[in-house]
Amino acid sequence: MTLEVENLSKLYWTPNATFPGGGIQPISFNLAPGTFFTLLGPSGCGKTTTLRCVAGLEIPDEGRLTLGPTVFFDAARRTNVPLNKRNIGMVFQSYAIWPHMSVFENVAFPLRVRRELKLRAEEVREMVARALATVGLEGYADRSATQLSGGQQQRVALARAIVRQPGLLLLDEPLSNLDALLRDEMRNELKRLQRQIGITTIYVTHDQAEALEMSDVIAVINAGVVEQMGSPREIYDRPRSAFVAGFMGATNLLPATARSAQKGDSSGTVAIDSGEALSTWFPYDIGAGSRIALSIRPEAVTVAPAGTAAPQGWNRLTGTVIGSGFLGNIVRYTVALPHGRIHAHQPPDRIFAEGETVELHFAPDRTLGLSDNRAAA
Numbered sequence: 016m017t018l019e020v021e022n023l024s025k026l027y028w029t030p031n032a033t034f035p036g037g038g039i040q041p042i043s044f045n046l047a048p049g050t051f052f053t054l055l056g057p058s059g060c061g062k063t064t065t066l067r068c069v070a071g072l073e074i075p076d077e078g079r080l081t082l083g084p085t086v087f088f089d090a091a092r093r094t095n096v097p098l099n100k101r102n103i104g105m106v107f108q109s110y111a112i113w114p115h116m117s118v119f120e121n122v123a124f125p126l127r128v129r130r131e132l133k134l135r136a137e138e139v140r141e142m143v144a145r146a147l148a149t150v151g152l153e154g155y156a157d158r159s160a161t162q163l164s165g166g167q168q169q170r171v172a173l174a175r176a177i178v179r180q181p182g183l184l185l186l187d188e189p190l191s192n193l194d195a196l197l198r199d200e201m202r203n204e205l206k207r208l209q210r211q212i213g214i215t216t217i218y219v220t221h222d223q224a225e226a227l228e229m230s231d232v233i234a235v236i237n238a239g240v241v242e243q244m245g246s247p248r249e250i251y252d253r254p255r256s257a258f259v260a261g262f263m264g265a266t267n268l269l270p271a272t273a274r275s276a277q278k279g280d281s282s283g284t285v286a287i288d289s290g291e292a293l294s295t296w297f298p299y300d301i302g303a304g305s306r307i308a309l310s311i312r313p314e315a316v317t318v319a320p321a322g323t324a325a326p327q328g329w330n331r332l333t334g335t336v337i338g339s340g341f342l343g344n345i346v347r348y349t350v351a352l353p354h355g356r357i358h359a360h361q362p363p364d365r366i367f368a369e370g371e372t373v374e375l376h377f378a379p380d381r382t383l384g385l386s387d388n389r390a391a392a
């Protein structure tokens with residue numbers, strides 16, 4: 016179903032505080048049926064608050080929330096459909112399955128608590144069987160929940176969330192309790208299931224790789240404010256700010272000041288704080304005099320022996336290798352510049368020694384001039 020969230024906000028006030036102590040500033044988004052939408056940001060940025068507002072676990076201060084034809088919440092009209100009437104499936108990190116119940120009883124629970132559904136035993140059996148089949152757990156119904164692996168328990172939680180065929184699925188860091196290998200596997204599995212069921216989903220995570228791999232749309236949240244919303248590609252390739260660039264994977268951020276205003280989608284030249292001028296691409300407008308950070312991904316930097324000519328039009332800096340780490344498919348170098356340092360990922364075919372003077376070459380269109388909001392973050 017389509018989910019429409021309009022200017023939803025929830026701010027927490029600590030006693031005697033003159034400013035909010037957390038929560039989420041007005042957030043709006045529209046999700047087409049079947050969209051996998053991720054709220055991504057550091058701990059405490061307001062992801063869970065947003066999810067709890069959508070679920071009905073929290074009453075927002077303002078805004079409107081509609082799923083399909085049903086208005087769940089409208090502050091202006093004082094509409095607030097209670098949690099159990101929203102038909103939303105949820106898997107929360109802490110919302111574990113019940114160990115004293117069988118797999119069947121765990122999955123049947125949401126059907127049993129809603130007596131008004133007046134389901135016959137046979138219907139319950141059928142619905143549970145369908146949900147278990149969807150998550151690949153046919154034949155597990157009679158097992159005790161404690162006899163399952165972590166990944167299987169997670170699937171039971173998912174089966175329980177979808178058994179009532181909800182119009183919306185909310186997932187709050189559902190994989191964070193699993194070990195790294197299983198987590199990777201479940202990531203794919205979860206995405207595949209979500210596609211198969213075609214259910215509109217909101218996923219909360221602080222893990223950027225998870226967000227990039229699974230989402231159709233990502234909202235990056237910083238201190239209660241949505242900094243950017245877009246496809247994984249947009250967010251990675253065209254981050255709106257230094258915060259987003261830094262949060263979406265490793266990047267080098269070189270501080271600089273914009274001497275003149277820059278139009279978005281244009282190129283220009285910027286002097287970094289150490290004085291060198293670098294050709295830069297500005298994805299968005301930048302005001303004259305504003306602090307900017309040049310974001311250069313480590314994989315965009317070529318390390319070359321001193322004296323090597325850079326490709327035509329490319330940026331060039333000279334530095335000294337102060338660290339290197341062999342990671343199998345790449346070598347990660349740290350190169351000291353007169354002011355600051357740069358990380359570069361290189362194929363392991365040529366090794367530079369620590370102390371060696373090298374050149375760093377990188378293309379202007381991979382040198383992004385972004386507003387530097389890190390101090391505020």
Ligand SMILES: Nc1ncnc2c1ncn2[C@@H]1O[C@H](COP(=O)(O)OP(=O)(O)OP(=O)(O)O)[C@@H](O)[C@H]1O
Binds near residue numbers: 038063
């Ligand atoms: N009930 C509450 N009362 C007061 N402050 C709260 C309450 N719930 C959350 N907060 C504050 O609101 C902010 C956002 O919390 P939220 O749980 O939404 O963050 P999050 O992004 O989900 O973080 P995490 O990844 O750590 O769960 C935090 O600063 C938190 O301390």
